[in-house]
Amino acid sequence: MASTPSKFLGLFPRSAAPERAPGDTTSDGGADDAALARDARAESARERAAQTAEHARAAQAAAERLRAEADAEEQAARDAALVAEEAKRLEAERAADAVHAAQEAARTAAEAAAEASRQAAVAEAASAAEAAALRERIRAAADAEAAAAAAAEAAHLAAAEAEAEAAREAEAARQAEAAREAEAVAGEDAATPGPVIESDTSGSVGPDDITVFVPPIGAEPSRAEPSRDPGQTRTAFLGLATAGWMRGHGERGARDAATIPTVVGPLATLEGRNITAWFGDHQVLDRVSLTMHAGIITSLIGPSGCGKSTFLRILNRMHELVPSASLAGEVLLDGVDIYDPTRKLVDARKEIGMVFQKPNPFPAQSIYDNVIAGLKLTGTHATRDEKDELVESCLTKAGLWKEVKDRLRAPGAGLSGGQQQRLCIARSLAVRPRVLLMDEPCSALDPTSTRVIEETMLELAHEVTIVIVTHNMQQAQRVSQQCAFFLASQGTPGAIVEHGDTDAMFSDPIDPRTYDYVNGVFG
């Protein structure tokens, strides 16, 4: 330390008077005394000096102690500051670490989220691709099914036409032979009457029809009333379809068929009477009777498997395309049984057209050719102008003309599902049907296409009787004036529970089962 602390200054008096022994009055003696006194003073001074030095040492030691303490305090303060600074630094480091860790965690989380989202996108894309592939497989299967049905129908019609043609030729040959024999007999005996050729009594045969009909004995199939014993009552379609006698009667010549049709035929009422149907031994309909009135739309509703489609297919003789199928009962088109052996299958199909659940245009054919396909199948001849007119007329009625008039040569497969369905309607219209059967025609379509088809149906209903199978209760209410509710409960064959005015059926049904079904309680 540079200076002595002021509190120690009192230990060093600035002037100290020499001490005298009491009674010392001489100068010699006084000298000794003085010397003694000096010595004493000196001694005293030394003692004081020693004390002072001692005090100084003590003071110094104290000062050093204090200094050391101060240094220690100072050092402690510095240390404390260092510690505090270190703590602050560590705290800051920890905070920085925490921020970093948080940032890292956020980055990792963001990366994980991005990865998860990428994986999800990949998974979604994979499942979308799978779904698309599945849809494509289903569509391809449906296309194949539709194409097979169309091909089967075409083959059926072609076979029927060929059979009819063969029958016509055979009958012509028989007539020529009979005429020759008659001539010969006349030559032998002019008075003998000629051979009796059976005449048609149906009243439906025109001047160009071939009317000779000699059914083989016992060839007429049974059309007995339906019973629960299928072996005794059902009509064997294969026998009917291939029996030559069936088509030899009332066949129309090609010139009749060649008349180009207007788009639809005169309105007709269709009636199913006591229709019972089987697939093999499995009875699927039991004595179903329903009248589908001219010029209105009748909807057939009911849960899956109750026989609506089977009933519909019976209405235009498509049921018999299934080898194991059989039926009993009658289907009357304006009072004439379409299953009557004297009527042609091809006529029934022409007069009662069918639109299927899945649109089934001929995929490779153009839109134009799709519309006129029915003409070929039914052997109808038409000029180019007539065909053009027919195509425009049918596409207009089907509500498709404006959308396709500039691409009539494009393939039918290139149209959307809804457009393809309307193309199929146009194709059906081209053979001048009197009744149009529609089996869930909108089930494969989106709501917009469904609305367009429904509008088309409502337009067409003025000109053609329409029967539609639908699972869509709103659709039944929107489009149909009459409605029939089918039900096959607990393994029993399908039957009609209730039918009548559509509004009444939905608002005030008679049967509680109808009420439950239209209100979505089951089905």
Ligand SMILES: Nc1ncnc2c1ncn2[C@@H]1O[C@H](COP(=O)(O)OP(=O)(O)OP(=O)(O)O)[C@@H](O)[C@H]1O
């Ligand atoms: N080709 C067939 N061969 C054998 N059985 C068939 C055939 N077609 C339909 N069936 C059977 O006939 C019964 C009625 O079927 P159908 O398709 O007519 O009912 P649906 O009411 O139209 O059903 P959905 O509403 O599901 O189309 C069902 O039991 C069905 O399994």
